[in-house]
Amino acid sequence: MPLVYSELRRLAHYYLQRERSDHTLQSTALVHEAFLRLAGQNPPQWQNRAHFFGIAAHVMRQILVEYARAHGAAKRGGANSCKLTLDEALDLPKQVDVDVIALDTALDRLSELDPQQSRIVELRFFAGLTIEDTSEVMGISPATVKRDWTSARAWLHREIARSASK
DSSP: OHHHHHHHHHHHHHHHHTBOTTOOOOHHHHHHHHHHHHTSSSOOOOOSHHHHHHHHHHHHHHHHHHHHHHTTOOTTOOTTOOEEEOHHHHTOOTTOEEEHHHHHHHHHHHHHHOHHHHHHHIIIIISOOOHHHHHHHHTSOHHHHHHHHHHHHHHHHHHHHHHHHO
């Protein structure tokens, strides 16, 4: 448990560093909420470390989106919107803020078009998994992960830019 907790805390801290400066959710609260959900009534059988962190990424995404919605985030970025910087994670220019709800909506649209690419983004961005870990979790080759990761980043960049301009 201490190893998993410290790794989750590290991921949450890394993720929340990319949030806007006045964000009130702390990494400890994010980890505790994720941990409670992960250890809930019917915890899945973890196949390996990568599988665990893949599921943790999905849970953290859900928590952050719920948090943004609960705190009155405007659909296309208002004063109370929950924003994060998608710098190197999506290869967007530094200091580009994206509404977490817009990212979630774009990922949902991507999952309708290509569920595999959406899952790769979730694993890479929210869990911070490497190409190799992502390929292990998904049971696909690292070359496929790289190709889909590149394609998904471009699609998300275009989709988020389009939604921001509306």
